[in-house]
Amino acid sequence: MKIGVFVCHCGSNIEATVDTAAVAAAAREFPGVVFATDTMYTCSEPGQDEIVEAIKEHNLGGVVVASCTPRMHEQTFRRTVERAGLNKYLFEMANIREHVSWIGKDREANTNKSVDLVRMATEKLMRNRALHPKKFTINKRVLVIGGGVAGIQAALDCADGGLEVVLVEKTTTIGGKMAKLDKTFPTVDCSSCILGPRMVDVAQHPNITLYAYAEIEEINGYVGNFEIKVKKKATYVDWKNCTGCGICMDKCPSKKARDTFNEEIGFTKAINIPFPQAIPKKAKIDPEFCTMLKKGKCGVCAKVCPSGCIDYEMKDEFVTEKVGAIVTATGFDLFDWTVYGEYGGGRYPDVITSLQYERMLSASGPTGGHIKRPSDGKEPKNVVFIQCVGSRDKSVGRPYCTGFCCMYTAKQAILTKDHLPLSQSYVFYMDIRATGKLYDEFTRRAMEEYDTNYIRGRVSMIYPKGDKLLVRGADTLMGTQVEVDADLVVLAVGAEASAGASGLAEKLRISYDSYGFYMEGHPKLKPVETNTAGVYLAGACQGPKDIPSSVAQGSAAASKVLGLFSKDQLESDPQVSMVDIKRCIGCGKCIQTCPFGAIKEIDFRGMAKADVIETICQGCGICTSTCPQGAIQLQHATDNQILSEVNALCQF
Amino acid sequence: MKFQKELKDSIRKALPELDVVIGWCGSFDPLHATPHFIRREEDIEKLEIGPLSVHNLATYLPGLRGKKVGIVVKGCDSRSVIELLQEKLIARDDITIFGFPCTGVVDQAKIKKALGYVGNVESCDMSDKSVVIVAAGKAHSLELSDVLADKCHSCRYPDAIISDIFVGDKSGEAVPAPADYEALATFENLSLPDRFGFWLKELDRCIRCYACRSACPLCVCRDHCAAESREPHWLSQENNVRDKLMFQVIHAYHLAGRCTECGECQRACPVDIPVLMLKQKMNKEIRDIFKYEAGVDPEETPPLLSFKMEEENITEKDW
Numbered sequence: 001m002k003i004g005v006f007v008c009h010c011g012s013n014i015e016a017t018v019d020t021a022a023v024a025a026a027a028r029e030f031p032g033v034v035f036a037t038d039t040m041y042t043c044s045e046p047g048q049d050e051i052v053e054a055i056k057e058h059n060l061g062g063v064v065v066a067s068c069t070p071r072m073h074e075q076t077f078r079r080t081v082e083r084a085g086l087n088k089y090l091f092e093m094a095n096i097r098e099h100v101s102w103i104g105k106d107r108e109a110n111t112n113k114s115v116d117l118v119r120m121a122t123e124k125l126m127r128n129r130a131l132h133p134k135k136f137t138i139n140k141r142v143l144v145i146g147g148g149v150a151g152i153q154a155a156l157d158c159a160d161g162g163l164e165v166v167l168v169e170k171t172t173t174i175g176g177k178m179a180k181l182d183k184t185f186p187t188v189d190c191s192s193c194i195l196g197p198r199m200v201d202v203a204q205h206p207n208i209t210l211y212a213y214a215e216i217e218e219i220n221g222y223v224g225n226f227e228i229k230v231k232k233k234a235t236y237v238d239w240k241n242c243t244g245c246g247i248c249m250d251k252c253p254s255k256k257a258r259d260t261f262n263e264e265i266g267f268t269k270a271i272n273i274p275f276p277q278a279i280p281k282k283a284k285i286d287p288e289f290c291t292m293l294k295k296g297k298c299g300v301c302a303k304v305c306p307s308g309c310i311d312y313e314m315k316d317e318f319v320t321e322k323v324g325a326i327v328t329a330t331g332f333d334l335f336d337w338t339v340y341g342e343y344g345g346g347r348y349p350d351v352i353t354s355l356q357y358e359r360m361l362s363a364s365g366p367t368g369g370h371i372k373r374p375s376d377g378k379e380p381k382n383v384v385f386i387q388c389v390g391s392r393d394k395s396v397g398r399p400y401c402t403g404f405c406c407m408y409t410a411k412q413a414i415l416t417k418d419h420l421p422l423s424q425s426y427v428f429y430m431d432i433r434a435t436g437k438l439y440d441e442f443t444r445r446a447m448e449e450y451d452t453n454y455i456r457g458r459v460s461m462i463y464p465k466g467d468k469l470l471v472r473g474a475d476t477l478m479g480t481q482v483e484v485d486a487d488l489v490v491l492a493v494g495a496e497a498s499a500g501a502s503g504l505a506e507k508l509r510i511s512y513d514s515y516g517f518y519m520e521g522h523p524k525l526k527p528v529e530t531n532t533a534g535v536y537l538a539g540a541c542q543g544p545k546d547i548p549s550s551v552a553q554g555s556a557a558a559s560k561v562l563g564l565f566s567k568d569q570l571e572s573d574p575q576v577s578m579v580d581i582k583r584c585i586g587c588g589k590c591i592q593t594c595p596f597g598a599i600k601e602i603d604f605r606g607m608a609k610a611d612v613i614e615t616i617c618q619g620c621g622i623c624t625s626t627c628p629q630g631a632i633q634l635q636h637a638t639d640n641q642i643l644s645e646v647n648a649l650c651q652f
Numbered sequence: 653m654k655f656q657k658e659l660k661d662s663i664r665k666a667l668p669e670l671d672v673v674i675g676w677c678g679s680f681d682p683l684h685a686t687p688h689f690i691r692r693e694e695d696i697e698k699l700e701i702g703p704l705s706v707h708n709l710a711t712y713l714p715g716l717r718g719k720k721v722g723i724v725v726k727g728c729d730s731r732s733v734i735e736l737l738q739e740k741l742i743a744r745d746d747i748t749i750f751g752f753p754c755t756g757v758v759d760q761a762k763i764k765k766a767l768g769y770v771g772n773v774e775s776c777d778m779s780d781k782s783v784v785i786v787a788a789g790k791a792h793s794l795e796l797s798d799v800l801a802d803k804c805h806s807c808r809y810p811d812a813i814i815s816d817i818f819v820g821d822k823s824g825e826a827v828p829a830p831a832d833y834e835a836l837a838t839f840e841n842l843s844l845p846d847r848f849g850f851w852l853k854e855l856d857r858c859i860r861c862y863a864c865r866s867a868c869p870l871c872v873c874r875d876h877c878a879a880e881s882r883e884p885h886w887l888s889q890e891n892n893v894r895d896k897l898m899f900q901v902i903h904a905y906h907l908a909g910r911c912t913e914c915g916e917c918q919r920a921c922p923v924d925i926p927v928l929m930l931k932q933k934m935n936k937e938i939r940d941i942f943k944y945e946a947g948v949d950p951e952e953t954p955p956l957l958s959f960k961m962e963e964e965n966i967t968e969k970d971w
Contacts (some may be wrong), residue, residue, distance in 0.1 A: 307854070506961050509913045580883070582876075583876045583881075585872065585873060585874060585876065587739060587740070587741060587872065588740060589739070589957050592953065592958055592959075593956075593957060593958060593959045594959065595959045595961075622959065626880070626956070626957065627880075628872075628873055628906040629873040629876035629877065629878060630876075630878055630881060630883075630884040630886070632875065636882065639884030639885075639886065640883065640884050640885055643884070643885060643886065
């Protein structure tokens with residue numbers, strides 16, 4: 001094979017610490033290399049044209065580009081060599097930027113290392129074979145996991161684009177965190193007035209199938225052809241006939257059930273509909289509190305239900321849905337703030353979370369929109385807001401900024417003044433982060449028009465004093481200690497990855513960061529893609545996000561799905577495992593270790609052999625390291641290719 | 653042996669249903685035994701079991717796949733059978749296992765070392781305590797415990813763990829103590845250059861006969877061994893110690909979590925290279941990481957032959 005080598009300067013990114021001309025000169029001496037040069041920007045149009053011309057002029061059979069990471073430009077250069085008439089797998093990349101120039105300053109050592117990497121790449125390239133992708137048809141349906149605002153947006157956009165959508169929501173209603181909010185910043189418009197119509201659209205859209213109170217049990221398959229097992233959890237109410245009239249909820253004698261929708265400010269009934277605008281508006285029994293399910297006595301709801309849809313015997317149900325793409329919009333959960341002993345660790349009833357306060361402000365909330373202290377129901381006069389509770393705090397393992405707390409705290413301060421004109425709000429903050437459109441104006445308004453007292457500093461202690469709470473903290477701008485007699489303390493609790501995010505990630509085969517937030521394909525250029533083809537992200541599951549950003553991501557994910565489905569067939573990646581049937585002894589060890597179920601046993605003239613299902617194989621290589629006789633090989637990273645790279649590097 | 657007659661009777665009873673029963677019989681001299689393939693009634697009388705029954709006959713089973721095979725096993729051999737069953741390399745319905753309580757087998761290398769060359773062996777008399785060898789008209793007496801194989805001194809499974817017919821009295825139901833790998837620990841305390849030097853020295857005399865591979869009951873690649881393949885081309889045929897060491901490392905890796913430490917590799921080695929130690933090292937690691945011992949439960953899956961998203965004792969996230 002005649003090989004051409006192109007060593008990229010990447011402006012000064014590489015050239016500053018690597019002598020690229022020397023690398024090209026060294027490469028000319030390698031076996032097989034007939035052409036080598038250094039170029040300013042190999043990925044630019046003139047850079048790519050140079051490759052095409054060299055292939056034609058020197059009749060090259062393969063190309064090595066020494067530049068950045070393959071994650072960045074492997075696809076670019078593969079297209080380049082394809083344009084010149086070569087098979088795109090007759091191309092190798094040596095990463096001399098991330099692996100060399102960016103991590104070391106010694107020009108000589110860097111140059112030597114670059115030469116080694118190029119030698120390895122040429123040795124591997126010499127053993128590359130032309131690979132050809134197979135085509136397969138796709139199922140143009142999409143699964144959206146999570147019915148918060150991001151999931152709703154993604155579902156509606158996909159459905160409007162003509163796709164059939166399956167929306168799976170964990171709780172009994174869609175709406176997510178946004179449905180719990182009273183107002184939204186920076187416009188202070190009513191949250192349920194803007195979200196409600198969208199939720200109704202989901203319910204009425206002919207292309208959307210909604211599974212509320214359901215979870216993803218199993219995901220099999222691959223891009224274009226996923227098979228999803230959905231668990232419809234038992235509601236003990238036949239939703240086909242439930243009209244959402246709410247009589248059961250009125251009459252239910254079990255009044256101490258956990259009210260998760262209202263963030264447990266009060267209690268709800270054992271059979272309940274979380275809020276009036278719920279979609280679907282259907283009742284569900286909480287088995288933990290229903291006396292009929294616990295003790296077999298009661299049955300009031302069954303007696304009063306006008307459509308007779310109470311079914312105490314109901315069991316979880318499983319349905320299988322086939323889809324071609326998945327949008328994950330599983331959102332976030334609130335940080336458990338009770339780890340903070342200085343805020344009372346949960347002992348004081350009048351220290352509440354911002355989301356609890358939000359429910360209190362909401363007209364459909366448990367207090368009917370009146371601000372009342374949980375301890376005695378009195379209206380508070382002094383309200384203290386504490387920011388960064390579980391944000392920007394390494395000591396509790398949450399060094400990141402949640403990003404939207406500054407804004408909702410300003411909003412809550414404004415709403416407090418609206419509800420209680422005689423009240424005074426205090427905000428303890430670290431920095432104000434108000435970087436969105438109209439955001440800074442909004443926080444200024446809270447300070448200037450609504451007379452909120454912003455104190456830059458942390459609170460060191462909260463303790464009860466009579467029926468009030470004494471909040472003691474620092475004012476770092478004044479350099480003094482501050483004490484406030486508070487009637488109510490609201491903690492701006494940060495966001496964390498939702499419970500169960502990691503479990504779902506494993507089912508989806510996507511990766512997540514150390515906090516449990518899902519990893520995007522590229523932090524800048526692929527914000528809604530994942531590294532698993534056909535799986536996309538929307539909203540706060542990828543990192544804390546406010547409503548506008550979540551909606552934008554929902555639409556972005558939908559556009560990616562619509563783009564994917566614009567073709568009728570997809571090409572499978574040919575860089576997969578293949579079995580050499582002569583060497584295979586049919587022991588089945590590869591079948592046992594394959595995490596994707598991509599290998600099956602076949603009968604070949606009476607002998608058991610392994611066979612790879614190309615479209616399912618992800619090319620991870622676990623089978624190749626399991627097979628003792630080397631009978632199964634990755635097509636683009638065979639044992640011999642790896643050995644040749646090792647031999648190129650370790651010449652003893 | 654007391655139960656030899658009982659064993660022969662049970663083989664006689666089972667033989668009509670079987671293609672072959674594998675045991676041991678006398679060999680070229682009274683000091684050696686050889687594997688014995690019983691196909692006819694008259695073969696049965698030749699069967700002899702005792703301290704000379706060193707061979708792990710399970711090695712033959714994968715090659716006889718599809719036939720009805722009876723096999724006589726010591727405790728250690730039975731673990732190889734279990735491992736082969738686990739890996740579905742043999743079918744349980746096809747094999748009939750004859751177990752007996754083993755009291756240890758000799759290590760021919762130790763006898764050779766103790767006596768040197770003694771000429772033609774005329775007789776060999778084994779009791780519970782001693783071995784008396786008459787060679788060239790001269791009697792040599794050895795303590796049996798001095799010439800027992802190393803593995804027998806620390807044997808934890810003297811009785812066959814799996815058997816269809818068990819003859820003799822079981823030596824005890826005691827739960828075996830975990831393997832201690834004492835000798836290995838001593839070796840591991842040496843410095844890295846010392847250890848590497850040891851292997852370069854030992855393996856320098858390797859003649860690449862691959863007897864270790866042929867004797868191993870779990871080397872099941874048949875004629876597709878990585879040692880002689882060009883696709884993939886893991887080893888060259890050059891005569892250098894690194895390739896020899898590389899082969900032993902590949903062998904040990906292929907056996908990680910599968911090896912039952914029967915010691916056949918080392919026993920078969922014509923130049924007495926202590927290759928078992930490499931496998932013991934792998935097994936020790938497997939035991940520490942996966943809490944697993946190969947060849948004990950036919951229903952288990954060896955840890956390296958399964959895929960888990962999260963391993964209990966490997967926390968990649970902390971790396």
